[in-house]
Amino acid sequence: MTKKRIFSGIQPSGNLHIGNYLGAIANWVKMQDEFESIFCVVDMHAITVPQDPEVLRQKTIEVAKIYLASGIDPQKSSLFIQSHVPEHAELCWILNTITQNGDLTKMTQFKSKAGIQFDLEDFEKSLTDLQNNPHPYFDDENTDTDINKVIKLSRDVAYETAREFIKKFIAKFNSSGVGLFDYPVLMAADIILYDTQTVPVGEDQLQHIELARDLAKRFNSKFGETFVVPEFFIKKEGMRIMGLDDPSKKMSKSASSEYNYIAFSDSEEIIRKKIRKAVTDSGSEIVYRDEKPALKNLINIYSLLADKKTSEIETMYAGKGYGDFKNDLAEIVVNFMKPMQERISGLSDEKVLEILREGAEKIRPIAKKKLDEVKEKIGFIV
Numbered sequence: 001m002t003k004k005r006i007f008s009g010i011q012p013s014g015n016l017h018i019g020n021y022l023g024a025i026a027n028w029v030k031m032q033d034e035f036e037s038i039f040c041v042v043d044m045h046a047i048t049v050p051q052d053p054e055v056l057r058q059k060t061i062e063v064a065k066i067y068l069a070s071g072i073d074p075q076k077s078s079l080f081i082q083s084h085v086p087e088h089a090e091l092c093w094i095l096n097t098i099t100q101n102g103d104l105t106k107m108t109q110f111k112s113k114a115g116i117q118f119d120l121e122d123f124e125k126s127l128t129d130l131q132n133n134p135h136p137y138f139d140d141e142n143t144d145t146d147i148n149k150v151i152k153l154s155r156d157v158a159y160e161t162a163r164e165f166i167k168k169f170i171a172k173f174n175s176s177g178v179g180l181f182d183y184p185v186l187m188a189a190d191i192i193l194y195d196t197q198t199v200p201v202g203e204d205q206l207q208h209i210e211l212a213r214d215l216a217k218r219f220n221s222k223f224g225e226t227f228v229v230p231e232f233f234i235k236k237e238g239m240r241i242m243g244l245d246d247p248s249k250k251m252s253k254s255a256s257s258e259y260n261y262i263a264f265s266d267s268e269e270i271i272r273k274k275i276r277k278a279v280t281d282s283g284s285e286i287v288y289r290d291e292k293p294a295l296k297n298l299i300n301i302y303s304l305l306a307d308k309k310t311s312e313i314e315t316m317y318a319g320k321g322y323g324d325f326k327n328d329l330a331e332i333v334v335n336f337m338k339p340m341q342e343r344i345s346g347l348s349d350e351k352v353l354e355i356l357r358e359g360a361e362k363i364r365p366i367a368k369k370k371l372d373e374v375k376e377k378i379g380f381i382v
């Protein structure tokens with residue numbers, strides 16, 4: 001029986017952190033025996049925001065080293081750099097022609113990276129409410145106000161609100177990059193180019209995978225059965241590791257404070273300091289509850305790295321406080337990171353680049369075959 005295929009990737013930008021490991025890489029390592037696995041360093045995605053060329057080159061190799069040090073085995077899995085297989089960009093272009101702008105304006109990641117946080121649908125709803133319902137402008141002292149005046153006033157307010165919103169939206173949209181906007185289409189191309197069945201990722205990528213599914217279906221219905229419609233794989237416990245400085249936001253490579261994440265590049269001293277400084281909730285009990293999001297996040301990290309159930313951790317720390325818990329967590333994170341960092345520094349750039357080039361060579365015929373099929377179907381002369 002042929003194995004199912006998985007595909008996933010990470011951008012070589014910012015500092016890779018334990019969220020990337022627990023949400024993605026750790027699952028890949030476990031899945032590589034059961035699945036035909038393709039893992040990519042997505043440098044073309046990274047350039048959708050400005051990058052220093054030399055740093056980008058270093059980070060690309062560094063990400064591949066982290067894959068290898070985590071246990072991705074190039075004998076079992078294909079490992080390559082996205083830009084080494086130009087079929088990704090070619091398929092992206094073709095998929096652009098069946099993608100609507102509206103498919104992309106709704107993408108949460110685009111909106112947050114472009115600074116367009118306000119939601120168009122929310123805005124439309126509040127505007128409709130305002131138009132249908134001028135009553136907020138009545139108050140008790142004003143009940144004899146001429147109804148026409150009130151309607152006019154609410155229309156004026158609605159008009160001003162709309163004008164301000166549209167002005168702000170257009171300014172932000174116009175100053176954001178086309179690459180950033182198109183990012184999810186390139187990601188869809190990455191995935192469906194290989195007839196990927198399953199995409200193991202963290203929760204933040206689900207909306208992008210939904211688009212990959214839509215585009216695969218859209219292409220199939222327009223041009224005949226061509227692409228496998230991919231599923232996602234997320235593991236509940238690690239799917240959303242939150243920031244250590246703010247448990248309401250996910251741990252992120254591009255966070256403004258380095259106290260947000262524990263990076264693969266952090267020294268033992270820094271790791272201990274970051275965990276000591278990690279925000280906690282009120283109360284002193286070590287319990288795994290939604291009302292204690294900061295502690296819940298720390299227990300999650302503990303549980304995944306130490307392979308212990310969260311209930312077990314609660315029992316272990318009954319009667320103890322944050323101090324003991326944080327000291328032990330720091331120990332666990334350091335014990336995970338240290339050997340990982342030793343393996344990373346034991347890998348030479350040349351060796352890693354050789355593995356990546358071999359990976360691209362191995363994988364490219366699959367990409368080319370699929371792209372030729374696509375070109376044939378859409379009417380290109382192959």
Ligand code: TYM
Nearest residue numbers: 008009010011019020023024187201202239240241250251
């Ligand atoms: P990227 O580089 O932002 O993140 C890489 C992987 O790490 C996961 N992740 C997290 N998981 C749990 N908690 C967190 N705080 C956390 N932060 C990040 C992400 O979900 C992701 O799995 N667009 C992708 C890269 C990409 C891709 C692809 C992925 C490009 N093409 C095709 C899969 C398939 C991205 O920016 O991931």
